[in-house]
Amino acid sequence: xxxxxLTAEQFSRYPPQARSIAQAHIALFxxxxxxxxxxxxxxxxxxxxxxPAECKELDNxxxxxxxxxxxxxxxxxxxxxxLRLSPDLEQIDWVNAPAQFSxxxxxxxxxxxxxxxxxxxxxxxIRRVNAAVSSAVLPMRRLGLVAIGRGVKENGRPLFRKLxxxxxxxxxxxxxxxxxxxxxxxxxxxxxxxxAFGHWYIDGGxxxxxxxxxxxxxxxxxxxxxxxxxxxxxxxxQPGGGGPEVLRTLLAQTKPEELGLSGxxxxxxxxxxxxxxxxxxxxxxxxxxxFVQWSAREALRRAQPLTLLTRYAPRQREQSMxxxxxxxxxxxxxxxxxxxxxxxxxxxYTWINQQRLPGAEQAGFLxxxxxxxxxxxxxxxxxxxxxxxxxxxxxxILSQIKT
Amino acid sequence: MRAVxxxxxxxxxxxxxxxxxxxxxxxxKRAVVVTFGGGARDQETFMPEGQxxxxxxxxxxxxxxxxxxxxxxxxxxxxxxxxxxxxxxVYETFNNFTAVPPQYPxxxxxxxxxxxxxxxxxxxxxPSNGFxxxxxxxxxAYGGGLGAGVILPKRLLASALPKSSRDDLYDHLLRxxxxxxxxxxxxxxxxxxxxxxAELLKLxxxxxxxxxxxxxxxxxxxxxxAKQLMRQLAPSLLWVTLHDIDIAHSGTYSLYxxxxxxxxxxxxEIWKTIQSEPEYAGKTxxxxxxxxxxxxxxxxxxxxxxxxxxxxxxxxxxxxxxMGPGVRQNRVVDRPVQSTDLVPTLGTVLGFSPxxxxxxxxxxxx
Numbered sequence: 151x152x153x154x155x156l157t158a159e160q161f162s163r164y165p166p167q168a169r170s171i172a173q174a175h176i177a178l179f180x181x182x183x184x185x186x187x188x189x190x191x192x193x194x195x196x197x198x199x200x201x202p203a204e205c206k207e208l209d210n211x212x213x214x215x216x217x218x219x220x221x222x223x224x225x226x227x228x229x230x231x232x233l234r235l236s237p238d239l240e241q242i243d244w245v246n247a248p249a250q251f252s253x254x255x256x257x258x259x260x261x262x263x264x265x266x267x268x269x270x271x272x273x274x275x276i277r278r279v280n281a282a283v284s285s286a287v288l289p290m291r292r293l294g295l296v297a298i299g300r301g302v303k304e305n306g307r308p309l310f311r312k313l314x315x316x317x318x319x320x321x322x323x324x325x326x327x328x329x330x331x332x333x334x335x336x337x338x339x340x341x342x343x344x345x346a347f348g349h350w351y352i353d354g355g356x357x358x359x360x361x362x363x364x365x366x367x368x369x370x371x372x373x374x375x376x377x378x379x380x381x382x383x384x385x386x387x388q389p390g391g392g393g394p395e396v397l398r399t400l401l402a403q404t405k406p407e408e409l410g411l412s413g414x415x416x417x418x419x420x421x422x423x424x425x426x427x428x429x430x431x432x433x434x435x436x437x438x439x440x441f442v443q444w445s446a447r448e449a450l451r452r453a454q455p456l457t458l459l460t461r462y463a464p465r466q467r468e469q470s471m472x473x474x475x476x477x478x479x480x481x482x483x484x485x486x487x488x489x490x491x492x493x494x495x496x497x498x499y500t501w502i503n504q505q506r507l508p509g510a511e512q513a514g515f516l517x518x519x520x521x522x523x524x525x526x527x528x529x530x531x532x533x534x535x536x537x538x539x540x541x542x543x544x545x546x547i548l549s550q551i552k553t
Numbered sequence: 554m555r556a557v558x559x560x561x562x563x564x565x566x567x568x569x570x571x572x573x574x575x576x577x578x579x580x581x582k583r584a585v586v587v588t589f590g591g592g593a594r595d596q597e598t599f600m601p602e603g604q605x606x607x608x609x610x611x612x613x614x615x616x617x618x619x620x621x622x623x624x625x626x627x628x629x630x631x632x633x634x635x636x637x638x639x640x641x642x643v644y645e646t647f648n649n650f651t652a653v654p655p656q657y658p659x660x661x662x663x664x665x666x667x668x669x670x671x672x673x674x675x676x677x678x679x680p681s682n683g684f685x686x687x688x689x690x691x692x693x694a695y696g697g698g699l700g701a702g703v704i705l706p707k708r709l710l711a712s713a714l715p716k717s718s719r720d721d722l723y724d725h726l727l728r729x730x731x732x733x734x735x736x737x738x739x740x741x742x743x744x745x746x747x748x749x750x751a752e753l754l755k756l757x758x759x760x761x762x763x764x765x766x767x768x769x770x771x772x773x774x775x776x777x778x779a780k781q782l783m784r785q786l787a788p789s790l791l792w793v794t795l796h797d798i799d800i801a802h803s804g805t806y807s808l809y810x811x812x813x814x815x816x817x818x819x820x821x822e823i824w825k826t827i828q829s830e831p832e833y834a835g836k837t838x839x840x841x842x843x844x845x846x847x848x849x850x851x852x853x854x855x856x857x858x859x860x861x862x863x864x865x866x867x868x869x870x871x872x873x874x875x876m877g878p879g880v881r882q883n884r885v886v887d888r889p890v891q892s893t894d895l896v897p898t899l900g901t902v903l904g905f906s907p908x909x910x911x912x913x914x915x916x917x918x919x
Contacts, residue, residue: 257648260629260630260864261629261646262646263627263628263644265864266864269854269863269864269865311602431804432802432803432804432859432860433802433803433804433805433859434804436803437803437804437805439804439805440803440804440805443804444804444856447856465805468800468805468808485807487807488805488807488808489807490807491806491807491810492804492805492806492807494806495806495857495858496806498850499850499856499857502850502851506853
């Protein structure tokens with residue numbers, strides 16, 4: 151089927167909000183190329199469980215596209231329309247299974263050496279949408295807080311090498327009360343600007359606080375979910391159970407209810423997020439450091455929080471993947487030193503991802519070697535690439551970032 | 554690009570003395586290809602901040618090599634299909650996760666057909682069951698019985714072990730695939746093959762299992778087998794695909810770095826073996842290259858070092874070291890070349906004609 155053959159009835163299986171949006175835009179959809187429309191639908195089909203920020207981003211695309219004339223649309227999507235697609239792709243039920251279409255399209259584009267053209271077209275399209283839609287002023291400056299290295303007694307490796315050029319490297323931080331200072335800032339900001347999914351706390355161990363207005367996610371709170379999921383993965387990968395592609399499709403289609411999660415409203419949105427972190431993130435099921443980094447990346451990309459606190463814990467020592475997935479060790483051995491190296495790099499990734507969001511030039515960021523004396527603070531008032539050797543508390547650094 | 558990453562600059566600083574040429578190529582040429590796999594970025598290897606991870610390459614091998622700073626892979630960035638592309642000199646387009654042979658003739662087929670070499674003269678040591686078809690293409694003019702023997706050391710080890718011991722002492726050596734950890738195509742004939750291989754390598758099954766116990770990773774097992782092959786069969790064309798680095802898919806940066814450091818050490822070990830084995834010393838060219846890179850930190854479509862999915866410049870651009878007789882030492886080649894140029898270059902060095910390969914022989918070699 152081609153986009154021009156679409157009818158409103160074909161969206162009857164969509165959740166209510168997604169269906170309503172789709173049916174209101176049938177005429178627009180009919181003018182979009184097959185290399186693009188299913189990808190838009192892949193986002194739209196999950197609209198009812200999306201965070202407010204990502205709903206707004208999707209709405210922005212419709213706001214941008216709807217007033218365009220057929221000629222303008224043709225010009226807008228010329229690069230996508232020029233891609234050579236195989237007839238097999240037309241046979242896929244891309245209205246109801248857009249994720250499957252997307253996988254097949256991706257494989258086709260790689261195989262036919264068109265992936266670079268596709269990437270360039272996508273980047274350019276998003277750039278035009280963002281340029282056309284004015285972004286709202288943030289109610290407060292965005293802030294990222296990262297605590298790494300919990301459980302490490304001594305470290306001989308230089309830390310924050312990638313982040314030091316971006317801000318001030320503090321070398322004599324008083325660790326006393328540092329953790330509490332981070333929690334206080336998070337809670338204070340959540341109270342000042344209560345916003346659904348606006349303030350997050352992600353922990354690689356157990357969550358140490360719960361607070362109104364703070365979205366909490368921890369590695370240990372998902373233990374049961376991880377076990378269920380890994381059992382499903384193991385079953386699929388047994389001889390005769392399928393292969394990696396079957397596994398990928400199965401994971402992509404897994405619904406929270408199938409894993410014993412229930413809830414409505416914001417809880418339903420979070421359940422979808424929890425499942426997506428564990429099904430779409432490679433390694434998140436096994437390593438707490440990967441779990442924290444990927445969750446932070448997805449939270450920033452999708453929910454665009456005003457405050458994000460991520461706190462790393464020791465991850466389990468490397469075992470073979472088979473052993474890890476089989477769960478043969480009941481009490482996994484921990485590797486705090488390895489987790490510190492992981493988290494150091496991950497903090498850099500969290501900063502990069504934060505800088506991709508609106509308001510980046512005003513945003514603040516702090517990474518601290520927990521219970522130790524090193525930290526890097528980044529923000530508009532902090533001089534890039536400098537060092538500060540004076541004795542200072544984490545609270546004082548936070549006030550320099552103007553949290 | 555290399556000017557930006559610093560790879561060429563860093564290489565230039567290493568070469569303080571005048572270029573020299575290795576000893577003249579004698580008869581009975583041999584070649585060993587090592588893929589520095591699976592997927593290593595410049596910033597953890599040849600860029601200034603990554604150089605601490607590759608002391609053996611930098612200090613021991615590069616000064617003796619011609620170093621290509623821009624090897625571009627324009628194909629599909631999946632390990633099996635990319636390795637098959639390296640081995641055919643054509644960008645193969647099959648599904649990375651299917652157990653199919655390459656479409657185009659492999660270097661092993663060109664080598665054997667053109668030079669009339671026996672089956673024992675070319676071998677592949679490959680990391681996982683997913684690579685078991687790499688030795689021979691489906692091409693009608695070649696294929697059928699003209700390929701290389703493929704050894705999958707982990708499969709041999711699994712066959713050598715009593716089932717009860719597989720999950721504890723040896724399991725770290727048996728892991729198969731990091732991107733989809735449980736993907737292990739089932740192969741037939743493990744035990745019969747084990748005894749045939751043990752016979753061929755003159756290695757008792759118990760010695761093999763016992764030695765494997767002292768090894769830290771699948772790649773160490775692969776190199777151990779490669780050395781056995783070199784000692785017992787001395788193949789003229791040996792291809793070793795290393796893969797530990799692909800642990801990066803788990804998202805753990807520390808394990809990714811450890812794997813790079815291990816691979817660096819193993820490459821030096823292979824070169825040392827080449828120099829110490831009479832059948833190889835002075836007549837063997839060593840080619841070391843990653844199959845491809847990994848995603849850059851800056852590409853929003855990826856997640857940095859973890860994957861190789863964006864197809865950005867960093868994930869497509871790597872390097873190659875070539876060493877041995879006839880190769881100028883201490884030389885840096887900054888012009889861009891393609892990963893498909895490897896097979897034609899091997900053809901020039903070993904004296905066969907890879908007529909269906911799309912790449913071009915690198916004129917800086919041979």
